[in-house]
Amino acid sequence: MTNKTDPTGDVRLTGIAKTYGAFTAVHPLDLTVPQGSFFALLGASGCGKTTTLRMIAGLEEPSAGTVSLGGQDVTALPPYKRPVNTVFQSYALFPHLDIFENVAFGLRRRGIRSVRKQVEEMLDLVQLGEQARKKPHQLSGGQQQRVAVARALINHPKVLLLDEPLGALDLKLRRQMQLELKRIQTEVGITFIHVTHDQEEAMTMADTVAVMNAGRVEQLGSPADLYENPRTTFVANFLGTSNFIEAEVDSKSGEEIVLKAGGGKLVLPEARCGAPTTAGGKVLVGVRPEKISLTHADDAGEIPDGRNRITGRIADSSFIGVSTQYVVDSPVCSDFEVYAQNIDRDPRLVPGAEVVLHWNPAHTFGLDADQDAD
Ligand code: ATP
Numbered sequence: 001m002t003n004k005t006d007p008t009g010d011v012r013l014t015g016i017a018k019t020y021g022a023f024t025a026v027h028p029l030d031l032t033v034p035q036g037s038f039f040a041l042l043g044a045s046g047c048g049k050t051t052t053l054r055m056i057a058g059l060e061e062p063s064a065g066t067v068s069l070g071g072q073d074v075t076a077l078p079p080y081k082r083p084v085n086t087v088f089q090s091y092a093l094f095p096h097l098d099i100f101e102n103v104a105f106g107l108r109r110r111g112i113r114s115v116r117k118q119v120e121e122m123l124d125l126v127q128l129g130e131q132a133r134k135k136p137h138q139l140s141g142g143q144q145q146r147v148a149v150a151r152a153l154i155n156h157p158k159v160l161l162l163d164e165p166l167g168a169l170d171l172k173l174r175r176q177m178q179l180e181l182k183r184i185q186t187e188v189g190i191t192f193i194h195v196t197h198d199q200e201e202a203m204t205m206a207d208t209v210a211v212m213n214a215g216r217v218e219q220l221g222s223p224a225d226l227y228e229n230p231r232t233t234f235v236a237n238f239l240g241t242s243n244f245i246e247a248e249v250d251s252k253s254g255e256e257i258v259l260k261a262g263g264g265k266l267v268l269p270e271a272r273c274g275a276p277t278t279a280g281g282k283v284l285v286g287v288r289p290e291k292i293s294l295t296h297a298d299d300a301g302e303i304p305d306g307r308n309r310i311t312g313r314i315a316d317s318s319f320i321g322v323s324t325q326y327v328v329d330s331p332v333c334s335d336f337e338v339y340a341q342n343i344d345r346d347p348r349l350v351p352g353a354e355v356v357l358h359w360n361p362a363h364t365f366g367l368d369a370d371q372d373a374d
Pocket residue numbers: 020023025043044045046047048049050051052197
């Protein structure tokens with residue numbers, strides 16, 4: 001429907017900010033959302049994501065900065081004059097109108113008389129062609145949400161804003177709707193900007209995620225990039241679980257940094273280190289639980305060379321079917337978490353067992369321990 005590579009369709013926020021009295025909900029923010037992308041604003045409650053979305057919609061007046069859509073400064077335009085539509089968590093369907101008329105509403109209001117073809121196309125898009133004559137209360141939550149999407153898309157906005165649209169649905173339905181919304185976005189090709197506090201939802205749906213914290217974008221990137229290369233402990237923890245080891249730079253060896261940690265040594269590729277790499281520099285070494293292997297101390301000789309390794313003792317283990325989650329006490333990090341796949345599970349790996357934790361150095365990220373306040 002639209003050209004995904006046309007930069008004139010970008011949403012651009014320049015120095016956009018919002019204060020309420022002395023409280024700053026959104027600090028000055030520069031952000032470009034490329035046309036045709038599925039973009040997520042992700043963060044905990046109160047971080048300013050809805051306020052940001054509402055400033056794009058025109059529902060909230062910015063205290064500073066500008067919003068432009070497709071190269072046009074729309075900061076002063078009221079919501080209905082912006083090429084934007086919003087879908088809210090509450091659906092906001094008209095209860096007395098059937099599904100067809102709910103979807104037709106935007107067209108009829110603009111004085112368009114022959115609406116049938118367009119409404120039917122939209123209902124097909126959201127796979128509700130069979131439900132056209134039902135009233136909203138006769139549909140499931142997920143179906144009602146799809147009506148809300150169809151109703152917003154029928155006006156052919158350049159941008160669809162979605163404010164926690166799946167928040168009212170149960171987990172199973174939410175997962176289905178995540179895939180459904182992604183499919184719809186790919187089909188219509190317009191920009192979707194989606195607000196959520198659910199990291200899995202953002203990672204499943206979005207091409208690009210902006211992680212917000214206390215009114216600021218803390219990091220922007222693809223889901224894989226944010227997960228593999230978080231730049232702060234906040235981002236590392238918001239997008240999953242991570243172990244952290246306090247370490248100090250010892251030396252450099254080629255492309256790698258050698259770190260001292262709890263009497264042992266760890267290696268970190270320099271390219272994956274977000275901290276100064278001069279000797280004596282403090283680095284917080286992060287490693288995700290599923291990247292770690294666990295070997296009984298008696299078999300330590302079988303661990304291949306070139307892996308980071310630390311010794312410890314299993315404090316706890318929980319069998320959860322496909323994997324077992326271990327908590328390991330070690331001199332460098334108490335409560336080290338390890339998620340091990342249950343293939344060839346070693347029966348000796350029980351609480352109290354002495355173990356060696358080891359992983360590929362490439363699966364490590366380094367944060368600046370002095371900069372990270374978390
Ligand atoms: P949630 O997921 O809970 O909606 P959010 O990240 O979307 O959170 P916002 O709704 O953008 O957060 O709110 C950001 C901050 O601004 C919050 O601390 C909120 O209390 C505050 N805030 C929002 N609207 C107002 C208002 N009208 N007056 C004063 N403070 C406000």
